[in-house]
Amino acid sequence: MKSETVISIDNVSKKFKIYKDKPLTMKEKLLRLRSNDYEDFKAVDKISLSIYKGETISLIGHNGCGKSTLLKLITKILYPDDGAIKVSGRISSLIELGAGFHPDFTGRENIYTNASIFGLSKKEIDNKLDEIIAFSELGHFIDNPVRTYSSGMYMRLAFSVAINVDPEILIIDEILSVGDENFQKKCFEKIDKFKKNGATIVIVTHDLGTVEKISDRVIWMNAGKIVEEGKADQVLNSYKQHMNGKFVEQKQIEYETLIDSEKEGVTSFHEAAVHSGDGNNWGSKEVLITDVRILNKNGTKTNAVIAQENMIIEIDYAIDKPQKEYIFGIGFYNSDLSLIYGNNTEIDKIKLEDLERNGTLQFHVPSLNLLSGLYKLNVAVVDETHRALDFYKYYMDFTVVSTDKSIGSFSIQHSWTIKNEGAK
């Protein structure tokens, strides 16, 4: 594959100005009510990359990491502050679609002006016209001014032109937002044809399924830099793990904010369960569950955990009336409210007889085998006859994020093999 380099990006940087307090109105400008202070922000930071003829490359990364800026630098919509980009071959881009359309011209007229921007002669456009119109599915609307088009119609026309000019290099930014499902399917078929004909494709999309399907190489960007590049499954796996970590971090912040507001008098999960009167808490109260926490692998209280990591459920209790024996239990429910896992100290043959008046029990999970989703936690203490002392149904919700995309609730270690020889 590593044949001819068609796009060479050499130590390229692009910065934008971020205004701290930009004057907005004339009055603010005249009276200098706000400063015009700004900071330089590097959207693309010293990137070097060679893209080879016939490769399909996907750029991935979270919002604002510089993917679109890099595409715009390749297509010369923007120019780098530093470094150099060399492109060899006819390039067509599906970014800023329809930017060159004149609103008063008809769709047909705009095809001519737009396709000529891509370097096609009048004759070449004549030959392609029917194909472009048919692809756009605009029918007789093609002879109406484009200002009368819906945004979807406008995009379809722009897309049809860009994709039908036989580019050697195709640059695509989030095409999945163009048109309905059938139109998108058609676009993908067309892209597939390009690929088979040896065109080079650079695509930006958040649709990781598409990335996995079409890419020869994936480039993961963060804060204007390349974090990792390589084969799709390898880079996507690192990226998904990173994104799961970010998701959990965000959840953690939300959770901590919630805990802070609880301190300020907002009802806790625990109190809510007791006082809601919706039947989620019952028991004789001779033994009380006073608090329950989920701790992540760092020992931090949380309501979001990463699959395959260590998790601990801590249960604080207070004994009002001592019992002959205590059985503590937990249960996990999925979002359909089906019990997916339950365990208690009796099942595990742990006899709890002479407990301190106040104490804490820990339920250790060295590697949580749940799939991504929202789960509910039940916690209970009962006596040796299973009489409820304190029983919480749905004590709290917790989120699990997993890189395993299997369906259901549990991750199961598995492999697929195919046995051909001798199979009947």
Ligand SMILES: Nc1ncnc2c1ncn2[C@@H]1O[C@H](COP(=O)(O)OP(=O)(O)OP(=O)(O)O)[C@@H](O)[C@H]1O
């Ligand atoms: N013309 C501009 N002026 C100022 N800042 C800009 C400009 N264009 C982009 N930026 C900033 O540069 C950063 C990178 O933007 P870019 O559009 O390249 O990100 P992206 O990775 O494509 O994001 P997304 O996935 O949301 O499309 C962002 O912080 C954005 O706000």
